[in-house]
Amino acid sequence: MKQLRIGTLVGGHDAVRVLPQIIPHGFESFSLTFWQSTNNADLSEIAKRVKDILAEQDIVISSLGIFGNPLTGAGNNADTLASWERLIDHAHEFGTDLVAGFTGRMPGAIDESLPRFAEVFGELSKRAEDRGVRIAFENCDMGGTWKEGDWNIAHNPIAWEMMFNAVPADNIGLQWEPTHQMVSLIDPIPQLRKWTHKIFNVHGKDATIAWDIVRENGIHGPKQFVWHRTPGFGDTNWTDVISILMQAGYQGSIDIEGWHDPVYRDELEMTGQVHALNYLKQCRGGSFVPNPE
Numbered sequence: 001m002k003q004l005r006i007g008t009l010v011g012g013h014d015a016v017r018v019l020p021q022i023i024p025h026g027f028e029s030f031s032l033t034f035w036q037s038t039n040n041a042d043l044s045e046i047a048k049r050v051k052d053i054l055a056e057q058d059i060v061i062s063s064l065g066i067f068g069n070p071l072t073g074a075g076n077n078a079d080t081l082a083s084w085e086r087l088i089d090h091a092h093e094f095g096t097d098l099v100a101g102f103t104g105r106m107p108g109a110i111d112e113s114l115p116r117f118a119e120v121f122g123e124l125s126k127r128a129e130d131r132g133v134r135i136a137f138e139n140c141d142m143g144g145t146w147k148e149g150d151w152n153i154a155h156n157p158i159a160w161e162m163m164f165n166a167v168p169a170d171n172i173g174l175q176w177e178p179t180h181q182m183v184s185l186i187d188p189i190p191q192l193r194k195w196t197h198k199i200f201n202v203h204g205k206d207a208t209i210a211w212d213i214v215r216e217n218g219i220h221g222p223k224q225f226v227w228h229r230t231p232g233f234g235d236t237n238w239t240d241v242i243s244i245l246m247q248a249g250y251q252g253s254i255d256i257e258g259w260h261d262p263v264y265r266d267e268l269e270m271t272g273q274v275h276a277l278n279y280l281k282q283c284r285g286g287s288f289v290p291n292p293e
Contacts, residue, residue, distance in 0.1 A: 003288050004246060005029040005253035006204070006280045007062055008273055013041060016049045023053070025274050026281075029062040029253040031201070032094070036068035037079035038086055047093035062253040063098040063136070063175070063201050064091055069151055071104030071116045080104070081120065088128050088135075098200055098252075099128065100136040100175040102152040103163065110146050110153045110162070117153065118166040125169040136175040136200040137163070141183070155180055157191060164198070177203035177257065178236045183226050185209070185219070189240055196248035202241075204256035204280060206234025228260035230272040232279035239283040254280055 007029030010018050015032050032050070034041075050061065064087045068080030087099045103121070106113040121135065128135050139160075142151035146159075153159050160174065176199045178188035192199075206229040213225040231238055242254070256276050259265070264272025281287070 002251075004242060004250065004284055005060065005062065006256070006277055006284065007031065007059075007253050008204075008256040008258065008277070009033050009065075011035075012038070012046065012064070015046060016053070019050065019053050022270070023057070023059065025270070026277060027059065029060050029255060031063045031065060031100075031253075031255040032061060033065035033067065034083060034087075036066075036076050036083075038066065038083045039079070043086060043090040044093055047090060050094065060253075061094040061096045062255055063096055063100050064094060065138075065175075066099070066101040067138070068102065069104040070101075070120055071106055071113060077104075084124055085127065088124065088131060088133050091133050092131065097132055098134050098136060100138060100201055102140065102142070103137050103154045105144065105149050105151055105153050108148065110149075110156070110159050113153045114162055114166050117163060121167050121172065122169075125167055125172050129169065129171050134171045134173065134200050136173050138175040138203065139177065139180045141180060156184070157186075157195070160195070160198070173198040173200040175199075175201045175203060177205045178241065179203075179205045179207045179228050179234075182207040182209060182235070183228075185214075188236065189244070192241060192244050196245060196250060199245070199250065199252070201252050202245070202254045204231045204254045204276060205229070205260060206231045206236045206238075208234050227262050230258060230261040230264050231256065231276040233261060233264065233272070233275075238280055242280075242284050256280075 005028040007027045009031045012032040012034045066083045069077040070081040106116050137154035141155035181188045208227045208229050210225050213223050217223050258273045
């Protein structure tokens with residue numbers, strides 16, 4: 001019986017060191033991520049060592065991730081586009097068919113990024129298709145708005161419509177999480193129902209919205225009104241999220257994105273992540289139990 005897997009994100013450069021330490025907690029998948037560049041990483045060697053670590057265990061690499069700005073290639077993002085290409089080329093060595101990251105962004109409004117997005121990801125989607133790989137865009141705003149931002153245009157459903165019209169490829173979709181919608185006061189549940197057909201991977205991250213602060217001070221005052229949270233500590237009904245995904249035939253995983261929670265951080269980081277792991281497994285219904293014959 002294939003169950004929706006619950007895993008976590010691990011830095012690609014640190015995977016060989018970190019995975020043996022956290023596998024015993026019961027993670028079922030790992031998303032290996034790189035920030036702006038894979039640098040001089042020997043991806044084939046990392047893949048070989050990771051596969052050795054996971055050998056004979058029912059654990060998968062759910063995706064590879066590269067998070068930078070491939071549209072401008074400016075500054076520390078100079079290698080981001082080449083890193084997308086390298087991860088697409090090496091994905092099969094990790095046993096995954098999914099590479100995820102930010103779309104990137106040109107200066108100005110989201111509309112102004114569409115021509116360059118179509119140019120870059122039109123080519124990357126063809127490269128990926130030739131290798132049996134899918135591409136997913138995280139729905140993270142990185143502090144950007146519709147009118148301006150530096151990293152990612154894929155943070156609003158209207159932008160998704162524009163992106164998928166600009167590059168109408170079946171192998172591009174979303175790496176979705178509720179948090180990035182909640183910080184914009186978007187209800188993630190009706191959005192999830194509408195977009196399940198384009199969701200290739202889910203980040204396990206939540207948010208807490210302080211509605212009392214919103215009602216009294218709005219969202220542009222000095223008081224913080226929303227916090228990113230580890231699942232199990234935020235506002236999202238993850239039983240609903242998982243039920244909607246499973247009803248839609250979702251075949252991916254939910255990979256916890258830690259290192260954001262204002263409480264379960266620093267020395268409490270893995271305490272929070274393991275709580276999230278067990279919580280999400282319970283929201284899934286626990287472990288598979290066969291019916292009597």
